[in-house]
Amino acid sequence: MTAPSPPRLSALVVARNEAAQLGDCLATLAFADEIVVVLDRTTDASAEIARAHGARVLEGAWEIEGERRNAGLDACTGDWILEVDADERVPPALAAEVRRVIAASAHAWHQVPVDNYVGTRLVRHGWGGSFGTTSVPRLSRRGAKRWKPQRVHPGLEWRGSEGPRLAHALVHHVDRDISDMLRRLDRYTDARAADLVARGEVGSTAANLRRFVSRFCKCYFARGGWREGGWGLLVSLCAGLYPLLAHLKAKLEPERHGAAPREAGDAPGEEAAAPAGTAAR
Template identity: 55%
Template sequence: MSETPKSREKTLSCLVVARNEEAMLPDCLASLDFADQLVVVLDRTTDGSKAIAEKAGALVIEGAWESEGARRNTGIDACTGDWILEVDADERATAEVASEVRSHIRSAKNGLYLIPIRNVIDGREVRHGWGAYNGAASAPRLFSKGDKIWGPERVHPSLTTGPKHGSLKHGLIHLVDRDISDMIDRMNRYTDLMARDAVEKGTVPSLGAALRRIVSRGWKSYVARKGYKEGYYGVALAFFAASYSLLIHLKAREIQDRENRS
């Protein structure tokens, strides 16, 4: 009687998209040594990131992309694993994440899975108040090949996905900001890009809607998502969540006025 052949072990690709992240990449890539393949996409990078990625054994793709979605899709296309885990350069996979992901893909249904995100500011893990434009408490990072396509937006692109199946338990460590000044700088960069997207797509939020969101999103961050537990960081997150739509509206109006004058 012949033996039943063993099923093939599922393979895992880890994808990192970066731009001038030589300070962050070594620890990030070292934490992904449980992957069968490392893919690093470098967007208009001028520092030593390429050498760091090559030393880690990664497949390196260099280029220039206007939108976050386009560069991430380029990396996804280059991944050869049955499963793909997306990790940002300022994130770290713990031993618990590595073990859980490898165990999970052996028998998981194809589709998309959330990974918890452990956001760290100035060395302190901030657990509450995330959401809207500030950042996520979890993100759709683990997926089977072909089950995730990013949209064309410059920042926070939309997603087209296969089936969604829930969340893993253990989270990636995200060194999201150094301090409140860094949080402000990030908000300014993101709203610049989102204002351009809004003008191009004709989706500029109205002033009335932006003003209403000051209350609704601030309340959601500080109260519903329990930002009040985080002290001054919770206040900061609520302020940023409340301000995003208004900043996008004002910056978009400025762009439109400039275009009208030209």
């Protein structure tokens, strides 16, 4: 009797103007049976770099992060899909583990650990609050995962059960330096403000001040940001500031985020909590 064929693996990268990072990322994905690269409104050499690494390229324009990630999932033909961002690398030990897991797993999806680097420094502790994560749900069967239509940190819908978290980590070059970290906070809060305005859920300043305090404390104390010295303090502050800055942008400058100016005062509504392990870059 003929032995069953091993499951096919698609590696998916969704990027926008990531020519400086994309080649190194794709070089670590050669173990996959298929590489799909989705390029959103890209004007640099990313398409040429992707094709040089044997990737199938899908180019288009998607304002909503969840929609462009779903376009990538739909383009994959493998039995399993590993999602990797352009600033991430898959070390050989993780690549081998992914192959072992998809060959034997009875589950629909698995979390993958993340080692986050700021420049050359590994910062293990303090990530969270929609500003970073140490684990992401990136390995899933085709058809098991759908991203919700949100601009930043979109939520997820799942079909099937979650399996054990993998042991080996993605390498994530999250920020080049402190200035890059602050620019990322600005981008994230711009996108979050647009989501808040679009849904009419700007929320109250008082609630977001409380959220700032609770998120900072959770990241700095409960998640061990204090272990990282000043780096952990910075990460924890950014995690706490994320909902507060997004709220203030949506409240004070709604015209910059897709809506006519509102009257003074706080609109009702609360920020929906992002599922664990979902992050956008």
